[in-house]
Amino acid sequence: MTSSLQLFTFSLLIFFSLCQSQPSHKPKALVLPVSKDPSTLQYSTQLSLGTPLKPINLVIDLGGRHLWMDCYTNYNSSTYQPGHCGSAACSIAKASLCDLCFGTPQPGCTNYTCLLDPENTIAGVAGYQEVATDVISLQALDKTMSDHGSWSQYQLSTPEIEIHIGRGVIIPKFIFSCTGDWLLRGLVNGTKGMAGLGKTQIGLPSQLSSMFGGSLPRKFALCLPSTLRYTTKIGAIGLPSTSKANGVIVFGDAPYLFYPSYNKSKVIDRSQSFSYTNLYINPVSFAGVYQGRPSAEYFIAVKSIMIDTKPISINSTLLSINKKGIGGTKISTIDPYTVLESSIYKAFTEAFAEELKAMKISKVAPVAPFTECFSRRMLGFTMVGVDVPVITFVFRNQNVYWKVYGANSMVEISPEVVCLGFVDGGLDTKTSIVIGAHQLEESVVEFDLASSKVGFSSSLLEEEAVCANFMF
Structure with missing residues (x-):
């Protein structure tokens, strides 16, 4: 009886040893x-x-x-x-x-x-x-x-x-x-x-x-593509105007590897380039039949907004979520452009327009849904879009910053006109700041549900790459 038990135990040990030596073959x-x-x-x-x-x-x-x-x-x-x-x-x-x-x-x-x-x-x-x-x-x-x-x-x-x-x-x-x-x-x-x-x-x-x-892992990353309309520096790196190239959603844990448009053999690793900030739960959803339940959306805590390192004046109570679920900041792919509560929008657009006025950039007639439009002829150009003041979102935790450059802050209306790609959400908007999809394009944004944080990377355009250059 004892020898049979020993043989059985030995067989189990061999079995588990073999199992542990096999590759898992699970997708990363x-x-x-x-x-x-x-x-x-x-x-x-x-x-x-x-x-x-x-x-x-x-x-x-x-x-x-x-x-x-x-x-x-x-x-x-x-x-x-x-x-x-x-x-x-x-x-x-x-x-x-x-x-x-x-x-x-x-x-x-x-x-x-x-x-x-x-x-x-x-x-x-x-x-x-x-x-x-x-x-x-x-x-x-x-x-x-x-x-x-x-x-x-x-x-x-x-x-x-x-x-x-x-x-x-x-x-x-x-x-x-x-x-x-x-x-x-x-x-x-x-x-x-x-x-x-x-x-x-x-x-x-x-x-x-x-x-x-x-x-x-319970996380995913978005890399949203842009639709380019007119000949720009981006076109010069291999993207045709009116490009419809794909971006990606990556679920799980994998390196975010891209190649620059001028060299497909070169690797750009965006995996370690994130600035992380905490995700927050809005206790009250305003979505259809889900009203009153906790929101499933992604809320973050913006502490301030800067135009070229200068903070704008914002009523700080608007930046927090109250007991009724009103206020705060969320990220959206449904809103094409960032939506700001009216008082925030007014302070934001006035500060931005003042900076362009100092640069001697002419203001032109507004083009709906935008109110702040400018002559493109006098604007310079960089690898990250038209040369306009950098917009910086400052987050509540650990002084984390996310910078938005010209390619994501401005919208090309015509070869002669660009508009500030932010819209007025009104005074009674439920969420004070809704970061829209245009501001996220051509960069990797990682949502880590397990750690309850979101990571913002710098624009891929800085290295002459786009989301379509993701390396499968």
Whole structure:
């Protein structure tokens, strides 16, 4: 009996030793492409969904609570599963409301399913819709694995997840909400819904991380592309005007490597170039049916704004979030330009205009939605855009700064006119400062949900690179 037990124990030791010596074959990161539509100024991404896998285009919503899409139109997947009331999917999604559907059973219309409340944040419409699960696929980013050049399938810790080297990661039972096409109003043509990256359990970052048992870190980085309109220095480094080149979203832990446009063999590593500031929770959301619940959006604490090292005068109470959820600063991909509460906007634009007046730059007629526009003829040019005063956001913690240069502070209206790319949000705006997408373009912004912090990098343009030069 003793010898049998010893043999069994020895066998177990050999087994665990062999297991520990095997490579994990788990992806270090997952990647989605990002493109910008020049007419709507919306950013979209593409992933594959269903069986068989089909590509779908989704508008990116940084603060969106989850992924939602139109399932009523041309949706046919053998792996689609409605979220039946009391199921694990309903529990994870925190969807307690149960519903009956009296129409013909189909995706989006199934009896005894729980409901989520997706919101189209572009059009400001929302509604209760069926919770669902299906297979999705994203591209893996893992240099060690891709070096093999193999198309093999590797089994991961979650039995149903498998990696196709060179193709992507197949993930089952991804939770989303299934809506009708009525919710697509105002979204860029060809998109089927919205990809929510917000701070919820079923937002893309957290859900992807949980699918791998937490081995994929709960963080992501955005690199938003710009749409260039006129011949500039940026065009001189290899980008055509009216460029629609892709940016990226990187989920997990991977180096952010780019190449300069003049040399594809040179590597620019943005992984260590971040200035970090804390993320804060706004206890009150103003988003559609979520009003009154904690916000899923990304709030940070701006202490002051400087124009060429000179702080502007701001009512400091506007920079904090009060008990009603009003005030503070958030980051948005839905707002194309930074929105400032009226008193902040007035002080900001007056200080900026005074600096350009001192530079003898002529002011010209405003072009909506902007009020501060200038003659481009007298402005010099640098690698980071037109030569205008640097705008600096100063954060509350540890004197962290984020500088915004001409390419991100100004908007080219014509070859002769540029406008300050900030807009007046009015006196009764719920959030005092909304940092818009234009100000984030062509730089890497990292959101670390586990550490509750966000990192801002300097502009890629400083090194003659753009988001489209990301090295897969």
